[in-house]
Amino acid sequence: MDMLGVLDVREPPVIELSSIDPEQVELVGGKAAGLAALTRLGERVPDGFCVTTGALSRGEVPRAAVLAAYERLGAGPVAVRSSATAEDLPDASFAGQQDTYLAVEGADAVFTAIRACWDSLHTERASAYREAAGIAHDTVRMAVVVQRMVDPEAAGVLFTANPLTGSRSESVVDAAPGLGTAVVDGAGAADHYVLDGTAHDERGCLTSARLKELREVGERLQSRLGAPQDIEWAYDHDGTLWLLQSRPITTLFPAPPASGLPGPRLYVEFGHVQGMLQPVTPAGMSTLKEMLAGMLASFGARVDIVDIGGRLYGDLTDAMRDPVTRRRLVKLMAVDFGPRAQAVVEHLLNDPRFAPIPGSRRRNTAALATAPKAVAGILRALARPAAARARVFGTIESLRQQPVADPSSAAELLPLVEQAERRDAGHDAVTWPVVTGILVAASLPALLKDIASEDEIRTVLAGMPHNVTIEMDLALWKVARNAGPHRDLLLGTPPDELAAAHLAGELPDFGLTGFLDIYGNRCAAEVDVGVPRWSEEPAPVFAALANYLRVTDPDQGPDRRFERAAARAEAMLAELVRRARRERPVRGRLAGFFLRRARELAGLREAGKFAGLYALRDRRRRLLLIGAELRAKGLLEHADDIRFLTLPELRAVVVGGDDPRGTVAERRSHYAKELRRRTVPVALLSDGTDMETLLPARAPDGRTLTGTGAAAGRARGRARVVRDPADAYVEPGEILVAPTSDPGWTPLFLTAGGLVTETGAVMAHGPTVAREYGIPAVISVPGATELIRTGQLITVDGAAGTVTLDAPESDPDRDADAGDVSASRPLAGA
Known part of the structure; x- marks a missing residue:
C-alpha cells in the first residue's frame, strides 16, 4: 500500500517531540512515539524533533524545516536516530537493525545522517529481521528523530525483568563510563548488575544510589506502560538521569497469571507431552481446560490448569510441597513429561521455597471413589485382553458413525458447544484398557531389573500392534501404493494445490477419500479445536503421500520396517522370558505374563486420544456453523475467526450482540506472534523465571x-x-x-x-x-x-x-533459516 494514500500530506514534515501524540506511529515511527510517551509521563527526555514518514515518502530531506528545528535545539551536537513504523513494537524491537549516528554537528552533517537513516530501512539485516518477525516490507516506513546530545558520565541499558531467566522479580543493568557504546555494541566490557531489591556493594561505574534510582525508574515505567521495559539511559556530569528510550522487552515468554496464593508457584507445560509446541487458540484453550480437568478428576487428581502464552501449564506447587507426592514427582516427570521437566523438579526438591509442609496432605476422596472401578477395569483387561481391545475399537467405531444432528441457529447451537463432555459407559470401555496397557509397559523395568536392559525392553515395545496411529500411517502407505499411476501428478504439484483439487472433486480417487473418512479428523496439534482437520485442509496428507512415493526400495517400505520391528520384539520377548525363568523361575513366569500383556495392550495408548477427537470434531463443526452465521451478520470477517473467542465471549456475542472484531484482530495478531516462537519453557515460576536457565550448564x-x-x-x-x-x-x-x-x-x-x-x-x-x-x-x-x-x-x-x-559442509541446499538476526544497537543520544 502506498503510504501517501493514508498519510495526510498537510502534516508538517518536521514535528517537535513535545508535540507528538504517542498514537501517531504511522507518522513518526515507534521510537519517536515512545519518546513522546515518556515526555507526556513527565520523564526527563532530551529535547528534539522528528522528520516524519511523510517526508521520506516525498523523497527529499525537508532542509528548511530541519534547519529551523536544529537551530531551535542550539545547533550543537545531536543524535540522529532511525524511527521506523515497525520499531519498538510490543513484539518486535528492531534493536540495532536501523542506523543511529551520535555527536552529529552542523546542518550538512545532520542532513546526511537523516538520509543515511532512511537508507538503513532497506539494509540486509533490517530486511532479514522483518522477514523473521513476519512483517511485510511494503508496510514499513521510516521517520528520523534528532535529539540534543547528552554528554554522559555513564550510560547503559536497564531491563525491568531479567531477559535471560525471565524473572520479573529482578531488574538487570549494564553500564559503562562515557557514551556507553560498550554496552550496546558489545565492543568492550560493561559493568553488570542484577537488582532484586537488596543493597549492592559499591563497584563499577554506578553507585548504589544510582542503581536504586534506576530500579525505581524502571518499576515506575513498567507500571505506567503496562509491560516490562528495555530502557536506555544516561547520567550527565551533573548527576542528572536522562531517559533515551523505553520499549517493551520483546523476548520474554509471558508470565503466569496472578494466582493470589502465597509463595512461588511451579508451572509445568503440558503441551509438549502431546508433542505440541504451537499455541492453542482461545476456543481450543477453553475446550482443553475443560477436558483436562475432567480427565484428571476421573483419576482423582487436582491440578490447576492455566493459560500462559497460549500454552497449557499445570500448577504442581501443592504436589511439590506434599510430603508424600513430592517423592513420586521425579519418576512421574521422567515418564510423562520428559527429562527436561524431570531435571527441573529434581532441582527444586532441594529449594527451601518448595520444602514439604507437614500436615498439608489432603484426603483424595475422588481417587478413593474411582479406585474400585479402576481395579475392576484393569483386572478385566488383564484377564481378557482381546475382549478389552474389542470394546475399545467398538466404541471408537460407534463414535465415528454417530449421526450428525445440528440445530439451524447459533442460539440453539451454543448450548451444545457449552456442554461439558459427558462421561458415559463408552468412556470406561476405552479408559481402563488403555490405562492397563500403560501400567503394564511401565512395570517392565522394575520387573526385569538385573535381567534386561532398557534397550531390550524398548525392543519388546517396538512394532506394537493395535496402535491407531500406526494403523493410520500404514493405511496412508497403502493409499500411496494405490496412487502409483498418478505419481507424476502427486510429485509435481504443490500440496496446497492438490488439496484444493481434492476438495473440489477434481482428483482421481485412489483411496484417499476412504482414508479421510476414517482419519480426516486428525491433524497436527489436533487437541486444539481451533485447528483445521485434514478433512478440511488435506495439504499435509498430500505432502506425506509425496514422501512415500519417493520410497523406491520395497524393503524400506514402512510396512516391512514395521514387520521387522515386530519380529525383533517377539524374538526379544522370548529371549527375556527364557532368561528370567532360568535365573528366577517364579519371577520369570510373572515376567512372561506381563511381557505378553504389554504386547497385547500397550499399543492401545493412542486409542484414548483418538476416541476423544470425535467430541472435538462435533464441537468444531458447531463452532464453525455459529461462525458462519456471525459472519453473515457482519460480526466476523471469517467464519473461523470464532476460534479466537472463548466460550463466555462467544455467548456475549450470540446472546448479547457484542461486536467481537476488535478482540479477534488483537488475538489473531498475538497468535501469529506466538506461532513464530521457537522455544517454550517446560517449567516456569510464578514470577516468570524459566527454570531451565537456573540449572547447571551441560559440559x-x-x-x-x-x-x-x-x-x-x-x-x-x-x-x-x-x-x-x-x-x-x-x-x-x-x-x-x-x-x-x-x-x-x-x-x-x-x-x-x-x-x-x-x-x-x-x-x-x-x-x-x-x-x-x-x-x-x-x-x-x-x-x-x-x-x-x-x-x-x-x-x-x-x-x-x-x-x-559431522563437520559442516558447503551445501547450497542446506536449510538457510536465519532465525532472529543478532546485531548490535547504537545507544542513541548518549
Whole structure:
C-alpha cells in the first residue's frame, strides 16, 4: 500500500517531540512515539524533533524545516536516530537493525545522517529481521528523530525483568563510563548488575544510589506502560538521569497469571507431552481446560490448569510441597513429561521455597471413589485382553458413525458447544484398557531389573500392534501404493494445490477419500479445536503421500520396517522370558505374563486420544456453523475467526450482540506472534523465571548434542530440519529433526531414518511411534533445530541419547533459516 494514500500530506514534515501524540506511529515511527510517551509521563527526555514518514515518502530531506528545528535545539551536537513504523513494537524491537549516528554537528552533517537513516530501512539485516518477525516490507516506513546530545558520565541499558531467566522479580543493568557504546555494541566490557531489591556493594561505574534510582525508574515505567521495559539511559556530569528510550522487552515468554496464593508457584507445560509446541487458540484453550480437568478428576487428581502464552501449564506447587507426592514427582516427570521437566523438579526438591509442609496432605476422596472401578477395569483387561481391545475399537467405531444432528441457529447451537463432555459407559470401555496397557509397559523395568536392559525392553515395545496411529500411517502407505499411476501428478504439484483439487472433486480417487473418512479428523496439534482437520485442509496428507512415493526400495517400505520391528520384539520377548525363568523361575513366569500383556495392550495408548477427537470434531463443526452465521451478520470477517473467542465471549456475542472484531484482530495478531516462537519453557515460576536457565550448564561439546534416548538403534544420515509438517519434504533415510511431534507428524516417520526432537517424553506419541517403526529417536535435545542444519550428516544413537554432528559442509541446499538476526544497537543520544 502506498503510504501517501493514508498519510495526510498537510502534516508538517518536521514535528517537535513535545508535540507528538504517542498514537501517531504511522507518522513518526515507534521510537519517536515512545519518546513522546515518556515526555507526556513527565520523564526527563532530551529535547528534539522528528522528520516524519511523510517526508521520506516525498523523497527529499525537508532542509528548511530541519534547519529551523536544529537551530531551535542550539545547533550543537545531536543524535540522529532511525524511527521506523515497525520499531519498538510490543513484539518486535528492531534493536540495532536501523542506523543511529551520535555527536552529529552542523546542518550538512545532520542532513546526511537523516538520509543515511532512511537508507538503513532497506539494509540486509533490517530486511532479514522483518522477514523473521513476519512483517511485510511494503508496510514499513521510516521517520528520523534528532535529539540534543547528552554528554554522559555513564550510560547503559536497564531491563525491568531479567531477559535471560525471565524473572520479573529482578531488574538487570549494564553500564559503562562515557557514551556507553560498550554496552550496546558489545565492543568492550560493561559493568553488570542484577537488582532484586537488596543493597549492592559499591563497584563499577554506578553507585548504589544510582542503581536504586534506576530500579525505581524502571518499576515506575513498567507500571505506567503496562509491560516490562528495555530502557536506555544516561547520567550527565551533573548527576542528572536522562531517559533515551523505553520499549517493551520483546523476548520474554509471558508470565503466569496472578494466582493470589502465597509463595512461588511451579508451572509445568503440558503441551509438549502431546508433542505440541504451537499455541492453542482461545476456543481450543477453553475446550482443553475443560477436558483436562475432567480427565484428571476421573483419576482423582487436582491440578490447576492455566493459560500462559497460549500454552497449557499445570500448577504442581501443592504436589511439590506434599510430603508424600513430592517423592513420586521425579519418576512421574521422567515418564510423562520428559527429562527436561524431570531435571527441573529434581532441582527444586532441594529449594527451601518448595520444602514439604507437614500436615498439608489432603484426603483424595475422588481417587478413593474411582479406585474400585479402576481395579475392576484393569483386572478385566488383564484377564481378557482381546475382549478389552474389542470394546475399545467398538466404541471408537460407534463414535465415528454417530449421526450428525445440528440445530439451524447459533442460539440453539451454543448450548451444545457449552456442554461439558459427558462421561458415559463408552468412556470406561476405552479408559481402563488403555490405562492397563500403560501400567503394564511401565512395570517392565522394575520387573526385569538385573535381567534386561532398557534397550531390550524398548525392543519388546517396538512394532506394537493395535496402535491407531500406526494403523493410520500404514493405511496412508497403502493409499500411496494405490496412487502409483498418478505419481507424476502427486510429485509435481504443490500440496496446497492438490488439496484444493481434492476438495473440489477434481482428483482421481485412489483411496484417499476412504482414508479421510476414517482419519480426516486428525491433524497436527489436533487437541486444539481451533485447528483445521485434514478433512478440511488435506495439504499435509498430500505432502506425506509425496514422501512415500519417493520410497523406491520395497524393503524400506514402512510396512516391512514395521514387520521387522515386530519380529525383533517377539524374538526379544522370548529371549527375556527364557532368561528370567532360568535365573528366577517364579519371577520369570510373572515376567512372561506381563511381557505378553504389554504386547497385547500397550499399543492401545493412542486409542484414548483418538476416541476423544470425535467430541472435538462435533464441537468444531458447531463452532464453525455459529461462525458462519456471525459472519453473515457482519460480526466476523471469517467464519473461523470464532476460534479466537472463548466460550463466555462467544455467548456475549450470540446472546448479547457484542461486536467481537476488535478482540479477534488483537488475538489473531498475538497468535501469529506466538506461532513464530521457537522455544517454550517446560517449567516456569510464578514470577516468570524459566527454570531451565537456573540449572547447571551441560559440559560443552562442539560435535555432540545430548538428549534422552527414546527409541533404540543407531542411524547415520542427512538431517532434514522441519518446523511445520504441512509441506515437509523428507527423503527416504533422512533424519527428521523437529521441535516436537504429535500424531499429525507421524506420517513423516515412515520415510525417516531417525528422529530428533527438542521436547517430548519417552512415553509421548512421537517416540512411541518411532519405537514401533524401529527407527532410533533422541528427544529433548535443546536447540536441535538451530544447531543442526538440513543436509548435515548426523548420527543418532537412541541408546546413548546423543546426536553427533559431522563437520559442516558447503551445501547450497542446506536449510538457510536465519532465525532472529543478532546485531548490535547504537545507544542513541548518549
